[in-house]
Amino acid sequence: MLFKTFKSIWSRNSTLVYHVRLCTSASNSQTSVIPDCNFETKLLKVAIIGMPNAGKSTFINGIMDRKVCATSAKVHTTRGKAMAIFTQEESQIVFVDTPGLVNDKEQKRYNLEKTFIRDCKNVLKQTDVIGVIHDVTNIWTREKLDIKIIKLLDMHKDKPSFLIFNKVDVLKSKRKLLDLTRQLTENCIDGKPILTGKSFKKVDSENKGWPYFQDIFMTSSLTGDGLQKIKDYLVGLARPSEWIFPEEVWTDQTAETVITNTVKATFLDFLPQEIPYVLKPAIEYFNINESGAITTVVIVKCPSQRIASLVAGASDGKLRQMTERVQRDLQDAFQNYVKINIVLQPR
Numbered sequence: 001m002l003f004k005t006f007k008s009i010w011s012r013n014s015t016l017v018y019h020v021r022l023c024t025s026a027s028n029s030q031t032s033v034i035p036d037c038n039f040e041t042k043l044l045k046v047a048i049i050g051m052p053n054a055g056k057s058t059f060i061n062g063i064m065d066r067k068v069c070a071t072s073a074k075v076h077t078t079r080g081k082a083m084a085i086f087t088q089e090e091s092q093i094v095f096v097d098t099p100g101l102v103n104d105k106e107q108k109r110y111n112l113e114k115t116f117i118r119d120c121k122n123v124l125k126q127t128d129v130i131g132v133i134h135d136v137t138n139i140w141t142r143e144k145l146d147i148k149i150i151k152l153l154d155m156h157k158d159k160p161s162f163l164i165f166n167k168v169d170v171l172k173s174k175r176k177l178l179d180l181t182r183q184l185t186e187n188c189i190d191g192k193p194i195l196t197g198k199s200f201k202k203v204d205s206e207n208k209g210w211p212y213f214q215d216i217f218m219t220s221s222l223t224g225d226g227l228q229k230i231k232d233y234l235v236g237l238a239r240p241s242e243w244i245f246p247e248e249v250w251t252d253q254t255a256e257t258v259i260t261n262t263v264k265a266t267f268l269d270f271l272p273q274e275i276p277y278v279l280k281p282a283i284e285y286f287n288i289n290e291s292g293a294i295t296t297v298v299i300v301k302c303p304s305q306r307i308a309s310l311v312a313g314a315s316d317g318k319l320r321q322m323t324e325r326v327q328r329d330l331q332d333a334f335q336n337y338v339k340i341n342i343v344l345q346p347r
Contacts, residue, residue, distance in 0.1 A: 042091040042238035047123045049098055050133035051146055055166040058221040059133055060084045060095050063231060067332040068251050069097045070258075070265035081123050082261075083252040085245045088231070091238040092245065096123045124152060129237060130161040132213075136180060137167045144208035145184055153210050160237070162215040164230070169220035181216060184209040189216075255294070256283045258333055263298055263342065266326045270318060271311060278303055279311070284343070293337040294330070305346040312344055319344065 048056045057069035061084075068084040084095040124130060132149060136142050153161055163184060168177065187194050188211035215233060219226035251258065260281045267276040285297040302308040312319045323342050330338040 039240045039242065040090060041241065041243050042235075043094070043241035043243055044091070044129065044234055044238040045094045045096070045127040045244075046129050046131055046234060047096050047098065047127040048131045048133060049124070049149065049152065051135070051141060051149070054133045054135040055221050056133045057097050059164065059166060059219070059227075060097050062219075062221045062224055062227045063095065064250065066250065066335060067262075067329050068258075070261040070329075072265040072268035082257075085249050085251065086231070087243075087245075087247050088235060091235045092243045092247075093231075093234050093238065094244055096127060098123050124156050124159070128159065128239075129234075130156060130159055131164055132161065132210075133164050133166050134184065135167055136165050136177065137170045142180060143183060145210060147207070150207055150210055153212070157212065160214050161210070161212065162217065162233070163210075163213045164217045164219055166219055166221055168218045169223055169225060177218065185213055185216065186211040188212070190214050255288070255334075256286060259283060259286075259296055259298065259330060259340070262326050262329050262333070263300065266322050266329070267300075267311070269325075270322050275307065275310065278307070281342075291336070292334070293339075294334060295339045297341045297343065299343050299345050302344055302346050308344045308346045 048060060050056050053073075057071045060069050061067050061071065064084050064086055069082055082097045084097065086093040086095065130153065132145070132153070134142070134145070165177065165180065171177065182194070185194070186209040191212050217226055217230050217233075219230065221227070245252070253261075260283065263281040264276070264279075267279055267281075270276075271279075280301040281298050282301070283296060284299045285295070287295045289295075300311070302311060313321075319342060323340060326342065327338055327340050330340065
């Protein structure tokens with residue numbers, strides 16, 4: 001009889017736990033020991049996809065009511081897939097946040113990992129339902145779905161999908177929202193025409209929408225408007241199944257990953273142009289006490305002394321501001337006290 005221990009994951013009270021499965025070598029079968037496989041529980045795995053900076057991570061954080069995924073105003077904050085686990089009564093919803101869809105040119109420009117493009121495709125194979133986040137405030141892209149999204153949806157046409165119009169608090173025109181709904185769904189829900197008093201006609205042969213969305217939601221991830229409706233919708237889609245994670249777990253990321261991703265996201269917000277994309281944060285020291293309070297030191301490697309000086313700012317003022325922001329965000333994530341020291345290290 002063999003025991004397989006999955007990587008450590010963090011619970012809601014910042015306690016380090018392990019997800020263990022019991023494996024019988026003879027039958028090659030697996031039985032989870034956490035939780036009991038009695039099928040009184042329900043499970044739903046949700047992939048959240050969209051273009052860079054559409055608000056995928058902010059949406060998940062809003063659903064979770066804690067900062068599970070690092071966010072910033074710049075593109076490509078999310079560099080790899082990350083899970084957020086929302087558990088309500090007997091239902092567990094596992095959200096998978098994915099990097100924004102990019103092409104080869106963007107991958108090279110922002111020095112993105114090779115897995116950046118593959119992650120999204122692999123995630124869709126493992127999930128039950130697909131949520132598409134669409135930024136209605138971007139005047140250059142809001143009139144249509146990107147072709148990369150349409151192709152992914154077409155590849156997984158057998159899976160339910162839903163559309164989320166994000167940042168609707170900024171777009172005041174209800175008529176514009178209705179027009180966008182008609183365009184991005186080709187005036188269809190689940191492949192069937194929407195019955196309205198106004199006729200819909202394609203202006204050209206280019207595919208601008210996806211006619212098989214099962215539902216459409218209007219939300220503001222920043223203010224929280226509309227998020228409860230999506231929670232209720234997803235809980236309703238959950239089906240009897242064994243949970244993937246224990247009830248107290250809120251992410252599949254290690255504490256070190258949460259910390260370094262938060263540092264990266266904060267640097268993206270504070271630093272100009274492409275400087276933050278070349279900085280490499282790494283954990284130098286990490287400790288958690290009995291009450292769950294965290295003390296950590298993060299070393300940030302800079303390409304040169306000049307870059308390090310730009311990052312630090314006059315009298316290290318900018319570095320202090322960034323450190324304070326990181327500390328607040330981490331305390332929101334772990335829901336416990338966090339003391340962090342960020343040290344710049346020129347190469």
